[in-house]
Amino acid sequence: MTNQQGGSQQPAGIRDVARKAAVSVASVSFALNGQPGVAEDTRRRILAAAAELGYRANPQAQALRRGRTTTYGLVIRNFSNPFFLEVLTGAERAADEAGATLLLLDSHYSTERERMHVREMAAQRLAGLAIAPVGNGESVLLWQQLRPGTPVVALNASMDGIAGVSRVYPDNAVGVELAMRRIAELGHSSAAFLSAPRGMAADTDRLRYFRRHARELDIRPQVMRSPLTIKDVRKAAGTLLARPDAPTAIITNSDYTALGIYKTAHDLSLRIGPDVSVVGHDDLPTSELLDPPLATIRTDGQEMGRALMARLLDWDPPTDYVAPVQLVERASLQSPDLVRSSSVRAAQCDNSVTSLDTPRAHV
Secondary structure, rough: EEEEOOOOOOOOOHHHHHHHHHHHHHHHHHHHOOOOOOHHHHHHHHHHHHHHHOOOOOOOHHHHHOOOOOOEEEEEOOOOHHHHHHHHHHHHHHHHHOOOOOEEEOOOOOOHHHHHHHHHHHHHHOOOOEEEEOOOOHHHHHHHHHHOOOOOOEEEEOOOOOOOOEEEEEOOHHHHHHHHHHHHOOOEEEEEEEEEOOOOOOOHHHHHHHHHHHHHHEEEEEEEOOOOOOOHHHHHHHHHOOOOOOOOEEEOOOOOHHHHHHHHHHOOOOOOOOOEEEEEEEOOOOHHHHOOOOOOEEHHHHHHHHHHHHHOOOOOOEEEEEEOEEEEEOOOOOOOOHHHHHHHHHHHOOOOOOOEEOOOHHH
């Protein structure tokens, strides 16, 4: 159809179809949705008019009228982390196979932004929500309040005390144990774990296993809490690695944040591997391209995305998917060169930082 000014073609609406077929709007709606109440010859005339005009129903408008939709929401806390792209790829493929649509939004580590996204998705009556939450589950509870009786899936998060939630996460118990036992075998006596700030649901399980295995293996643990941006990780790592009692190994909560450790070690003239070993999580395609290649806990992000989508589509009862993991050894994980690393650190300034947890505070 052409507008009155002879400009670009506008999509035909249901009223245009009704006028062309000389029927009511209600008859068009009944015919196009396969509902009874329309004579067969009238139905054929309506379908022909719709085809000639190129009419396409608005699925969002249909969803609002019917109170149901095949669109699902996915809220990610940090899309700068390529791991979430792997998850999205798997989820989108599963959604396509099921004839569903996935709407992606990024909270950028903002609880306010996250709650705003949840409210918007609930207002659009999306069929379900998958979320990598920023906080301890407040947004999950908000969704359950606004869209009761619809599925919600938590990605890489602990949802202790919240019922009716499916979870998709890597086998953190096995992953942390593999990393810690190998660190001990290589002769490290101290190790740190890079974690999200307190109040986030991301690393609760991993921290618990990290402390447990540190006690079992007689490794002095340190917890480095930091906002999970490269800039913030570099700042926290700079303070930690300049200390005289700095750990000789660091486990990061993702391959993405491991890059911040690499950059800081370079700034401090520390060698990744001999001076400070680094073990990531996820095994991103780029991790083996780092210098030196990054040792990591491998998990299949795309398969986690497929599992996430499966639990949105078939959610009653809620179920968990625990992704298998394996340790991928690369050159960033080595025996410590204690003589050289001690001399290098002695030359650094001894800065204090309140974001670091002492091991005694969490035993």
